[in-house]
Amino acid sequence: MTDLPFVSALVQADLPVWEQCLQTEFLQKMENGTLSEDCFKSYLVEDSLYLREYAKIFAWGMTKATTMAAMRTYYSLLSFVQENEDLTRLRYLEEYGLREADIQSLPLRPENRAYLDCMIDAARNGEGEAECLMACLPCMLSYGWLFQKLLQRSPAVKDTYYGALVLDYAGPGYDAACRAWAERAEAACTGLSPERAARCRAIFHACSEHELHFWEMCATPRTDI
Numbered sequence: 615m616t617d618l619p620f621v622s623a624l625v626q627a628d629l630p631v632w633e634q635c636l637q638t639e640f641l642q643k644m645e646n647g648t649l650s651e652d653c654f655k656s657y658l659v660e661d662s663l664y665l666r667e668y669a670k671i672f673a674w675g676m677t678k679a680t681t682m683a684a685m686r687t688y689y690s691l692l693s694f695v696q697e698n699e700d701l702t703r704l705r706y707l708e709e710y711g712l713r714e715a716d717i718q719s720l721p722l723r724p725e726n727r728a729y730l731d732c733m734i735d736a737a738r739n740g741e742g743e744a745e746c747l748m749a750c751l752p753c754m755l756s757y758g759w760l761f762q763k764l765l766q767r768s769p770a771v772k773d774t775y776y777g778a779l780v781l782d783y784a785g786p787g788y789d790a791a792c793r794a795w796a797e798r799a800e801a802a803c804t805g806l807s808p809e810r811a812a813r814c815r816a817i818f819h820a821c822s823e824h825e826l827h828f829w830e831m832c833a834t835p836r837t838d839i
């Protein structure tokens with residue numbers, strides 16, 4: 615992504631946070647094959663609730679869109695998350711005897727709620743597309759980075775129970791979506807005033823930190839499923 619200077623600088627600045635994500639108990643155990651099914655199931659449930667709410671961030675973005683290109687970006691991102699990213703997760707949930715409809719009434723854990731509130735705040739109160747994309751980007755890009763790293767470091771992870779999920783996020787389809795998303799963010803953030811660019815960087819960083827807190831949370835399973 616060296617041809618995307620704004621986005622590359624964001625990623626470089628936050629790599630230490632993403633490294634910390636890789637070191638969390640949940641991802642370490644996933645990598646070495648010792649993650650309990652309770653933890654994994656709990657992660658899938660929490661993440662399903664997260665992705666449901668995540669969709670609403672695009673809705674806020676759309677209310678501020680001033681071009682058809684921006685509308686199409688939100689639409690394509692939303693459909694990627696809901697149609698591609700959802701498939702593997704739903705298959706796992708099914709294996710646990712859970713249907714999507716069964717989990718909708720569950721409360722979000724505080725770390726999850728805090729992350730979503732941060733993104734919604736950026737999309738609702740920011741000036742426009744740049745802020746909305748900055749809020750959504752760490753979610754997308756950090757997963758691509760994390761799971762590619764995990765797979766490179768421990769290729770045997772693909773033969774574990776969690777292999778399908780790892781391969782999804784480390785694979786070319788997800789990578790292409792990340793690239794498209796990053797290009798759009800680069801365009802939205804090009805030519806911003808220094809003040810607004812700084813606010814965008816702060817949103818991206820805050821959301822990277824929330825990704826870390828989400829992984830930390832996942833080491834302890836929910837007790838209500």
Ligand SMILES: Cc1ncc(CN)c(N)n1
Nearest residue numbers: 661664753754757825828
């Ligand atoms: C919390 C979280 N962050 C990121 C992703 C990957 N889009 C996800 N599914 N969930």
